Amino acid sequence: MGTQNRLWYQKKRTWFLLFFVICTGLFISTLPKELPRNVAYLAKAYSEPEIAEGALAIAKRNPKIIALLGELEPMHTFDMVEGSVGYSKTGDSVAITIGVRGDKKIKNIRSKMDVLAEKVNGKWEYVNIKVRIKKPDELKQTIPILVK
Template sequence: MNSYKRPWYKLKRTWIILFLLTFIGLFVSTLPPELSRNITYLTKAYSEPEICEGALAIAKTDTTVLKLLGNLEPLGSLDMLNGSVGYSQNGDSVGITINVRGDKEINNIRSKMDVLAEKINNKWEYISINIRIKKPEALKQTIPILKK
């Protein structure tokens, strides 16, 4: 007499697969349609780090930034994920917002750098660079670094 019983997951394998496929389909359908575009922009911005690094180098020389934030720290690898990136359709101009930090000890300071740049003759030229201090309220302001 054969008393072998198949495990429950083998008996319900078809239903489990159907449930998982339905769940994945529902999850994908709730994602925003511009997600793939945003991922493409982030990837492109990561492949062109000179945009942010050049803007940061210019911002490091501003006396107001040095007074309020201190020396700006180098950008981390995940800083761009916390910001936003937008390219023009041709890919010849970009707008980037990225978190920046200074070495001054100020509690809960939050600041962002906004960069607008345009590619001219295969070189990025900056249209504007601003640093926005969002918190604390006493320091809240926008510091124009470069404006063309």
């Protein structure tokens, strides 16, 4: 009488657990090998927000950016997650790509800011800052903000 009264999911519990373990293993095996490094870079970039914020402040003063996008909005929490971050092996240079938005309400405008900075005497100095307008196609261009 013991096995007759058990519910169907109690009878199949071992198979469900095995299926779950196999699916989890397959999912983990498909993750990119660089994922831990990328997460570490992202965490480091969040701990040094002055890099991206300083570049944004420089870009805000560019007249061409103001004409196309309007006044640039401050960075949002997930802007770096949507972009990319890469540090050199020694950690003394960084390349960051983040989305930027202006207060002009242009439909479907997509733009990114690329920042390359190096740490000199404990302070970040910008090597290159540019804004890429990706969409709409009629506005598509790259605007150099700072080139050294």
